[in-house]
Every structure is written in structure tokens, then in C-alpha cells.
Amino acid sequence: MKHIVVDLEMNTIRRKDEARRICGFETIEIGAVMLDDNLQEIASFRTYVKPEHCDGIAKNISRLTGITDDNDEGKLDGAEMAFMDEVLFSDEDKDDDCED
Numbered sequence: 001m002k003h004i005v006v007d008l009e010m011n012t013i014r015r016k017d018e019a020r021r022i023c024g025f026e027t028i029e030i031g032a033v034m035l036d037d038n039l040q041e042i043a044s045f046r047t048y049v050k051p052e053h054c055d056g057i058a059k060n061i062s063r064l065t066g067i068t069d070d071n072d073e074g075k076l077d078g079a080e081m082a083f084m085d086e087v088l089f090s091d092e093d094k095d096d097d098c099e100d
Helices: 059-065 078-088
Strands: 003-012 025-035 041-048
Touching: 003 059, 025 059
Parallel strands: none
Antiparallel strands: 003 025, 025 041
């Protein structure tokens, strides 16, 4: 069996933004590692995500995570994130012993 561990880094959404009524934060970085049965790393993934509701990375978030507005390499937008979700969690790669 393989295990996937996901880490999300979040940024605060502006108080005046309508999206804040639903959630106070949005994802700015996604990291994941795939582990084998012995919990040894066999693959990893990391990408930045373009904020849709933030003018920039909050200073306290930048200090905590090291992520700045200059981290623009390979930033995904919402549509690309949805595509990645479809690829990562498609039924084609499920083990035969997995239950729906």
C-alpha cells in the first residue's frame, strides 16, 4: 500500500473580500510525499498556487513559511489545481484491494 502525505500552506484572505465569508484562508503552496509500506519516500511534489483573493502574501505568513510574492515559479491557478486533483485522485490508479 502507498501512503500520500499532503501539506498545504495558506494565506489570509482580506476581510473585505466576499470569499472571507466562506473561508478565511486560501492555499498558496501544496506539498506532498508518497511513501511505501516501510514509510520510505518514493516520490514528492511541490508547487505554489496563485492567490485569487489576496493582494500579496501577508508578512506574518511570509515569515512563517518563507513564501514571498517573488515565489512565482510554476504557480498553478484554480483550473490547473482542479486538473491536478483529477489526475491525482482518478480511479484508474486505485489498487484492486481499495474500496470505493
